[in-house]
Structure formats: C-alpha cells, structure tokens
Amino acid sequence: MIPGGADHPLLEVRGVTKRFPGVLALDGVNLTVKAGEVVGLVGENGAGKSTLMNLLGGVHQPDAGSIVIDGRPVEIRSARASIALGIGFIHQELTVLDNLDAPGNILLGREPVRGGPLRLLDRAAMLSAAREPLARLGIAASPGVPLRDLSLAQRQMVEIAKVLSRHARLIIMDEPTSRLTPAETDRLLAVVRDLKAQGAGVILISHRLGEVGACADRVVVLRDGRNAGELARQEISHDRMVRLMVGRELARAPARAALPERAPALEVRGLVVRARPQCAVSFEVAAGEILGLAGLVGAGRSELAQALFGIDPPLAGDILVDGRPVAVRFPRDAIAAGIALVPEDRHTAGLVVEMTVRENLTLACLGQFTRIGLIRAKPEKDFARGRCAALAIRTPSVEAPVQSLSGGNQQKVAVGKWLSPPPRVLILDEPTRGVDVGAKAEIYSLMRDLVEGGVGILMISSDMEEVLGVSDRVAVMHEGRLAGVLGRDAFGEEAVMRLAVGSAG
Numbered sequence: 001m002i003p004g005g006a007d008h009p010l011l012e013v014r015g016v017t018k019r020f021p022g023v024l025a026l027d028g029v030n031l032t033v034k035a036g037e038v039v040g041l042v043g044e045n046g047a048g049k050s051t052l053m054n055l056l057g058g059v060h061q062p063d064a065g066s067i068v069i070d071g072r073p074v075e076i077r078s079a080r081a082s083i084a085l086g087i088g089f090i091h092q093e094l095t096v097l098d099n100l101d102a103p104g105n106i107l108l109g110r111e112p113v114r115g116g117p118l119r120l121l122d123r124a125a126m127l128s129a130a131r132e133p134l135a136r137l138g139i140a141a142s143p144g145v146p147l148r149d150l151s152l153a154q155r156q157m158v159e160i161a162k163v164l165s166r167h168a169r170l171i172i173m174d175e176p177t178s179r180l181t182p183a184e185t186d187r188l189l190a191v192v193r194d195l196k197a198q199g200a201g202v203i204l205i206s207h208r209l210g211e212v213g214a215c216a217d218r219v220v221v222l223r224d225g226r227n228a229g230e231l232a233r234q235e236i237s238h239d240r241m242v243r244l245m246v247g248r249e250l251a252r253a254p255a256r257a258a259l260p261e262r263a264p265a266l267e268v269r270g271l272v273v274r275a276r277p278q279c280a281v282s283f284e285v286a287a288g289e290i291l292g293l294a295g296l297v298g299a300g301r302s303e304l305a306q307a308l309f310g311i312d313p314p315l316a317g318d319i320l321v322d323g324r325p326v327a328v329r330f331p332r333d334a335i336a337a338g339i340a341l342v343p344e345d346r347h348t349a350g351l352v353v354e355m356t357v358r359e360n361l362t363l364a365c366l367g368q369f370t371r372i373g374l375i376r377a378k379p380e381k382d383f384a385r386g387r388c389a390a391l392a393i394r395t396p397s398v399e400a401p402v403q404s405l406s407g408g409n410q411q412k413v414a415v416g417k418w419l420s421p422p423p424r425v426l427i428l429d430e431p432t433r434g435v436d437v438g439a440k441a442e443i444y445s446l447m448r449d450l451v452e453g454g455v456g457i458l459m460i461s462s463d464m465e466e467v468l469g470v471s472d473r474v475a476v477m478h479e480g481r482l483a484g485v486l487g488r489d490a491f492g493e494e495a496v497m498r499l500a501v502g503s504a505g
Helices: 049-057 077-085 102-106 123-136 152-164 182-197 210-216 238-246 299-309 331-337 347-348 356-363 364-367 379-389 407-416 439-453 465-471 495-501
Strands: 011-020 021-032 038-040 066-071 072-074 087-090 171-174 202-203 220-224 226-232 264-272 283-288 290-294 318-321 325-326 339-342 424-430 456-460 475-478 480-485
Touching: 011 049, 011 077, 021 038, 021 049, 021 066, 021 202, 021 226, 038 049, 038 210, 038 495, 049 171, 049 202, 077 087, 102 123, 102 152, 152 182, 182 202, 182 210, 182 220, 182 407, 202 325, 210 238, 220 238, 226 238, 238 439, 264 299, 264 456, 283 290, 283 456, 283 480, 290 465, 299 339, 299 424, 299 456, 325 331, 331 339, 339 407, 347 407, 356 379, 356 407, 364 379, 379 407, 407 439, 439 456, 439 465, 456 465, 465 495, 475 495, 480 495
Parallel strands: 038 202, 038 220, 087 171, 171 202, 290 456, 290 475, 339 424, 424 456
Antiparallel strands: 011 021, 011 066, 066 072, 220 226, 264 283, 264 318, 318 325, 475 480
C-alpha cells in the first residue's frame, strides 16, 4: 500500500520522455492523479498511452523526467516494484492463465498454503479470498473450471477481480470494458465510483468516450507522445475529446444510400453449430452489403463465424458462396471458397504477433511470392510496403514485429492480410475493439471500399453505435437463434435490444 499523503497528489508524472530506436514515444509528458479522482487518459493509438503506463508498471524506465508518488520521487524498475507501490493494472490484452480457475488466477503468486512440510495450497482459503472481488463484479465463476472454458468477457472480469483483490491505491484500467456486455460495463463503472469513494486514484484508458465522459473527473489527452490538452469535468464532451485527440474535426461518414437489389454473396441455410446443436440459423449477405450481426455476449455470434470459416465445422446445414454450395470442413476450404475471417481476438487468433508486418500481410497469399518453394524477398517486401501505404498502416518498417504496433495498426494488418485478392465474403468479428476514433474511421472507410467492389461483409459487433451506423441491415441473435433481421427503416437501439433479449414485442 502507498502511504497516505493529503498534501500531495497520489501520482505526478513530470516531464517524462521515452525514446525507442527511431521513435520518440513520449516527449515531456505530464500527468497528475489525486487520491479519490478518476482521470480519463485518451488519445489515438500510438499517442503514447501504453508507453506511459508501461513506465508506471516497471516495464520501461524513462529517459528523462520523474515519477513522483505521494510527494516522493520513485524508480519503478520492475512489475514487482510497481505492485509494491500500490499500483494495479487491468491490461487490454488478457494476462490470465487459461489453465487455472478464477481463484487460481486471482491469487496467483500470493496463494495461501497449509502448514506442514509439503506446504500444499489451501484451496478453502483461496476460495474465500476470491469470493469478495468476484461478488463485487457480479461474477459467478465456478471453482475448478479453467478460464479456457469461460467466455472472453468472463475472463476479462477475472482479470479485473485479480487487481481489485490487491487493494491497490492507484488502479490503471486499459480498455477494461472492451469485452463486456452493457450490464457488465455498468457494474464495472459502479466499481470505479466505489474505488473513488474509498480514496483510490483511477486512470481510465478507453476509446469508448461516452464511458470516459460518464465517470471521469478530468480528461488528459495525448497526441503524438505529447500532452495535447486537458478537460475539467464541466468541459468534457465527445467532440472536445475527439478534437484534442486528432487535432482536427473528424469527418463523419455520409449515410449510405439504399442498396439496389443484388444477388447474395453468402447464403446460410439451416446451419447448426456444435455449441448450439438445437438451433438452426439461416440468413443471406448480399454482394456489396454490410450485414451487422448483433446480440448479447453468449448469443452464438462468434461460434457462427467460426463454423462459417471451418474452425469448428457445422453439424448440419448449407453454405453457398455466389450461389454455389461449398463444403467447409477446414479453414482452407473457406479460404478456397472466398470466405475470410478477422477474428475477435486479433492478438492470439488474427495475427502472429512475433512475426513482422511483412510476414503477416503476406501470410494468406504467400504462394504469390514463391518460386520452386522459395520466397522471392523483393516482390514480397514491395507488396507489403504497398499494402501499408494503401491501408495507412503506421509502422517504422515492414520488418517491424506486429506486436510493436498500436492496436489500430495491428487491426489493419489483420484485415489487410486477406485482401490479395479480396474475398467474396469477409467476416469481421468486433473489427474496431480497442481502436481509437481515427483508426475506426479508417477501418470503416476500408469496409466501404470493399463493399463498393462487391464484397459481402458480415460484421459482428457489440458496439451499438457501430452496428447502427455502419450496417445496411442488422441481424440479431438470441441464444443461438436468429431473432430477426432489421432493414434501415426499422433501425433503432430499442428494436435491436428487444430482439437481443428475446422479446419480439
């Protein structure tokens, strides 16, 4: 725990600078957090937010400037030192261990043990210690169930419970709601208000600016590694945050005109997925159409996408591409038929993050650059450079590892690897999760370019504004079934939610 200090802010970051080879990541950045205050930290991907948080977490050390906690300058040289100072991190990319259950993750490294020479884990004490943070978040995670058997949203809540259990005084939340349902998000924001009332300081990093505006006492904006501005509580608004983040007014996409009648690019007839053997799903995606697929977490949307791509082959039903039946038993069958999938979790399923930008961009079309089994290096590199330019992928080099890129640029790489040649059907599962407003606009522009070229897009999204703003039609799933399809004339948040919760009225 950090000792209390009424005369000093809980945290002061003073003129911090951090350089990496070829990149000035932070340039004289300042940040102050008081006890009992929620500070929103926003900025485009690549603005320096993650680098700043890595300094507080002991991953990196500043090249200049200082970090002051309760009036005392400190050096944070390791994650252990950060925890000892009372700093808790809720990371955007999950750090839980999938082979352990919820109590095992929450108490990892702090497990109570029984007396005696063997020092066996005290499971009863672990369950008791984990109960309070889990209950606080409204989680009913069964002991003994490994996290790999839970949904992404449930794993995210266990990650949050792990930090709450440490009773940290400065809690840094990096996109904590990106995988949560609206109800889970409301619960988490209530916990943030509780932490504030108890005197903790909270740094909330989120691209969901509405959430930042709802609970932040101040907003600090970073742009290109520098402080771009600060908004007091009464000054916070969506448009003001966006202007400071991007340094300009963000053009709003014009509404798409009603689509002319077109042949289906994708037809799904009576498809039964392994996770929902009692449900059959039928729908169509027209060539040049964006069909939004909405529904609550657990409705079966991602399972449907995996079945269409052959990751978990369907038990029954028909899939047709451009009117031709295709048998999808493996992903290679889907790719050969012209179906591509950008999965929900880009970090573990959509990209090989240890590989370079070039290698990821050419992974799905490597045959274009091989001769007698050998890769022709120059054509491959030229292709990757052209793809980076076309998609505005910001990277110091096509030889940079993908894991060094910001979230928005990683997502553009995940999409870009499927575009040579463009598929007939592109399935996008949460395409802008953890992506800033500028990168969102670029991804939406890319989607419009693809549908204008005749690609059919099936877009799975939990962001209601995105679903209603981007889609030509919206299909809504409820408990594995298709509850209804809404045309543009029937669009509305209430109409979508009625179908999502199983109410047709």
